[in-house]
Amino acid sequence: MKNETTSIPVIDVSTLGQENPSSALFSSFYDAYHHLGFGYILNHGIDPALVDSVFEASRRFHAMPLQEKMKIALDHKHRGYIAIDTSTDVNSKLAEVKKPNQSASFMMMREDQEERADVYLSGPNLWPALEGFRPVLEAFNTELERLAKKLMRVALLSAGVKDLSVIEKFDEPTTWLRLLHYPPLPKGSPADLYGSAPHTDFGCLTILVQDDIGGLQVQSPDGHWLDVPKMKNSFVVNVGDMLHRMTNGLLRSTPHRVINRSGRERYSCPFFYDPHVSLDVAPLKGTGAPKFKAVNFGDFLRNELGASYEKHKDSEG
Template sequence: MASSSLREFQSVPVIDVAPLFDGSDAAARAVAAEIRRSAIEVGFFYVRSHNVPPQLTRDMLAAAKAFFARPDPEKRRIQVNTAHRGYVPFAQTTLGRAYKPDLKESLNFAFPFQAGDPYLADGKPLIGLNQWPDDEPDLRCTAETYYAQVFELGQRLLEGFALALHIERAFFRDLYRHPLVRARLVHYPPQPAGAGTGQFGAAPHTDWGCITVLWQDDVGGLEVRNRAGQWIAAPPIEDTFVINIGDMLERWSNDLFVSTPHRVVNESGRERYSIPVFYDPDFETVVECLPNCSGPGNPPRHPRTIAGEYITAQYDKAYAYRQKA
């Protein structure tokens, strides 16, 4: 049973993950111990010393601002396709019946498949080609560079999570050959006066996949719910990413690691931008309780599921464009 301190965290911890890139095995295991503690107690943590160049995040932010400043008809030329790649207009995402559609727009891109890749032939949901504006090549170049850098960060983080779960350090690597790693440039306008309850930039939710790697600008607005039901701010910290556990890692760990509800409320009066990367494995990955996460008195708590099928089902419920009229 969780202690009161576990239920009532008041801040999100910061972890220096440099040893996951170039440290000794002992140093990596020390980082893994911090990850384990944060994953159990909070479900969120910041990372610093992550090897993603600060200039790259600045370039990505500038490219995102330029894209979202374009006229709406231009953005809609690459409107989101069935693989969930492209532009998602405002009021397309609803994260629960109690809430209004999220007050945000986004540009989504994912693993850079090339035309003719045999993996595309099966027609799996969420697997397809990215969409980019024809007249903005710098956006694509910057986004693909950013994706590659964060992809490597995700691999190192998953090594830390594997060590934290006392399994083989490379356990997750083979699950990311054609992954559902999806990046999203997100623009949140200021919360309008008189919006009332039920209106959020992103309504309260948990993430559906393995982990999320989030960069946020200096505006703020991200909040994380502790086990006492309090909403705790996760403010911007320079040159860090916010990491959170998703539903699939919670399932793998048999609820040892917690997929924590969170939300975005942009009451700053300013435009807010963020770049979440939903770091999820290959579509066909089997997600079930790890052998060392159950035992006498602690049976598996979730049924076996397929990663891509689980995520697709959540998309089908949340996004208006995927729903039948």
């Protein structure tokens, strides 16, 4: 079904946890992500109280003095605090982007006990000295990882993939949980100043929770920008470039952006669910004659992060 106000599909995933999810789930999922690449999911099973706790933790973190946040500044493992004006979405296919994103964020990834030289972006997270912060984020990350793995299975089956052995590459996934803070853009700011410039997500699945400020927009196939406001007790889920490639283009990786001209602070929390960095991503059997060549996910990440983040530009030389 479609939300008449926004034209963003709404998908009931209440049968997701069953051994045999309903056929309606597969058909509605494919319809949403083949045509638009974005949708709201309802009845996902994650406690709204936990979501509220995450937003409380985010506001507490972003309210900390800058010098405290900079003690855990983004490291080469892509963990820690990302200050405003330090990331730029460089994608000439979508927009002429020269100004940094007007957002700040805390980034956590999978918690590894140690960094491994043979596994790109492996290692422990950086945590602020903020009471109760880490347990809330780790609990939310665990719940989202469980949900994402189930959604990934539905995504592949809905696109016609018969052999799901690729799911094994998500047993040790590359995950990212990001606490984003978008200050309001100044009045009269130029049109090419964004909270988050137009971009596609580079991984497989993104699960987003957001506050009620608004500002997220997704580009429709005909080029129009559609608002994606908050829907109570829902998550916004979208497809990224790697899942687009796995499904041979059947599931769409869609441009989206954030423009916060509300005059108020905006907070959101996206979770990115991707395979192990060792995976060579290519169209899977059952999706038709391959339209894409294989690409190593770890190599792809190095290029993407090096283009968008000052920290990785420095580390890549």
